[in-house]
Every structure is written in C-alpha cells, then in structure tokens.
Amino acid sequence: xxxxxxxxxxxxxxxxxxxxxEPDPLWGAVLAELGGADGITVHLREDRRxxxxxxxxxxRESVRCKLNMEMAAVDEIVKIACEIVPDQATLVPERxxxxxxxxxxxxxxxxxxxxxxxxxxxxxFIAVSLFxxxxxxxxxxxxxxxxxxxxxxxxxxxxxNKPQNITxxxxxxxxxxxxxxxxxxxxxxxxxLTYHNVYPIVKIPxxxxxNIGHSIIARSIMVGLKEAVHEMKQLINNNIN
Ligand code: PXP
Numbered sequence: 001x002x003x004x005x006x007x008x009x010x011x012x013x014x015x016x017x018x019x020x021x022e023p024d025p026l027w028g029a030v031l032a033e034l035g036g037a038d039g040i041t042v043h044l045r046e047d048r049r050x051x052x053x054x055x056x057x058x059x060r061e062s063v064r065c066k067l068n069m070e071m072a073a074v075d076e077i078v079k080i081a082c083e084i085v086p087d088q089a090t091l092v093p094e095r096x097x098x099x100x101x102x103x104x105x106x107x108x109x110x111x112x113x114x115x116x117x118x119x120x121x122x123x124x125f126i127a128v129s130l131f132x133x134x135x136x137x138x139x140x141x142x143x144x145x146x147x148x149x150x151x152x153x154x155x156x157x158x159x160x161n162k163p164q165n166i167t168x169x170x171x172x173x174x175x176x177x178x179x180x181x182x183x184x185x186x187x188x189x190x191x192x193l194t195y196h197n198v199y200p201i202v203k204i205p206x207x208x209x210x211n212i213g214h215s216i217i218a219r220s221i222m223v224g225l226k227e228a229v230h231e232m233k234q235l236i237n238n239n240i241n
Pocket of ligand 1: 007043100190193211
C-alpha cells in the first residue's frame, strides 16, 4: 500500500489571506484523517506565512496518523521539531521569495550540516526524509547522510505538459527511485501531483508515500462549495421575520 500524506498548508494560506481564524488547518487535518489520509504534512516556514507554531503544537496533540513536518535545515526550526517530535521530519530548501518549495535540497554542497541535523532528529526518534531533485548525485549524497527516506521532487514532471517532456522527467524519477530502494531507504514522492498525473508515479515499484496538497485542497473547495452555499442560503432564509 502507498501511504497518502495530505499537505494542509494550503488551508492555512487561505486563513492567513484574511489574518483570521478560519479555515483552521486543525479541522482540515481531522477531515483528511477521516477521509483516509495516512499522514498529515505541514511546513512550518521560517516566515510563518501559513502554518503557525500554534498549528504544529495542536496538530501534534490531535493527529492520530503520521505527522510529517516539512522544515528548512535551520537551527530555530530544528529546535522546534525536537520539542514537537513529529513522526517524520522532511528537510526541504526554503527561500523567502518562492511561492512554494521550488527545488530539492542541495545536500551535496552542505553534506556535513545536513548529516548533523539528520542525526539530531533521529536521536529524538523522528524519522528523517530528505526532499531531493531526481538527480543521482544529490540522491547518493542524501543516502550517505543516514536518512530514513528520500522524497523525490516531482515538480518538473508535474509541470511537463507534452509527452516529449513528460517521458524524460518520468525516466529521471524512475532511475533515482531504483537507487533509493536499492539502498533500502523508504521511497517517497511529492509536489505538483494531481488527479491527472499521479498514476505513473503510483506505478513506480516500492513507492511508499506520496505527499499531495494543492490539488486535493483545490478539489475540496469545488466538491464542497455547493453544500456551503446551500447551508448559508438556508440560514439566511430561516431567519427572516
Ligand atoms: N512535498 C513537499 C516536500 C513539499 O514541499 C510540498 C509542497 O509544500 C508537497 C509535497 C506538496 O506539494 P503540492 O501542494 O504541490 O501537492
């Protein structure tokens, strides 16, 4: 079985657009879990643009499935993770000006630093995953850190829109997947996966976990909007004098 981690950052993004209290990612986590999510994924960014410290604390107390905390390899956030103790930490690169995590972690150029963080988190019994581009050199460096899993960044594959672009991107992912599973690490993938492009990724042998956010949250607005309007209409009309 492939585990599905639902990334609920996008719910918090909507809340922060109004600096208000709804929608609450905590409610989203409960509903995702009721829907069958195997994991809840959140990214506590250094600029706290969506998920807040309050969210991760409450999620740690409430989530019954796997809590996966995405995080930059920086002291402040590593310290918080060591206090919160999520089931899994996924180390990702972070640039303030980016809209989302636009590339994989450059583990090759900061090997010693990443290795130390991996050990620190593992000493707190947190499984560590590295978010890496499907680049064999980065994957091999990642394996050497002693991490538990590697999540392949599927963003370029997801953006490819013609068969001649999709096929080479998929081949890159399949090639590095074999390196990861050959090293007995858990194979994860994520970023930009949708209801339309997920199938070839699901078919990769020994795939263990997919982390999907935007497409699921986007669809939830569409499948839920009709009901939400209906509820408001009833509320308004039932309160006319
Ligand atoms: N995996 C990682 C490591 C990510 O950083 C993200 C985006 O936050 C995702 C998966 C989910 O990406 P998307 O929202 O495009 O499904």
